[in-house]
Amino acid sequence: MILEEVFNTIKKRIEEKPENSYVANLIKDDKKSGINKICEKIGEESVELILAAKDDNKKEIVHEATDLIFHVMILLAYKGIDLEDIYKEFEKRRK
Secondary structure, three states: OHHHHHHHHHHHHHHHOOOOOHHHHHOOOOHHHHHHHHHHHHHHHHHHHHHHHHOOOHHHHHHHHHHHHHHHHHHHHHOOOOHHHHHHHHHHHHO
8 A cells, every 4th residue: 555655665765865865854853853843844745735724625625634634644754653653543443
């Protein structure tokens, strides 16, 4: 599944920190700065998604939702939370 592939790439970028990686550059400073940058991006992408939804622009909604999900996955990987943990939480809520 594409989400797992992207998530695994994110984890690899966090671990290996290649110079030309957006993810590595987002977290390259100390832990405090890294988390601040990630959270700022999540906030920014959330607002952009809300605005796209209010404008009823399906193309932009898809684009901004993808950006938001991507940055949430960076946060999860940065904090050592696996997608499986999220899946399990959804399973608990489904019952």
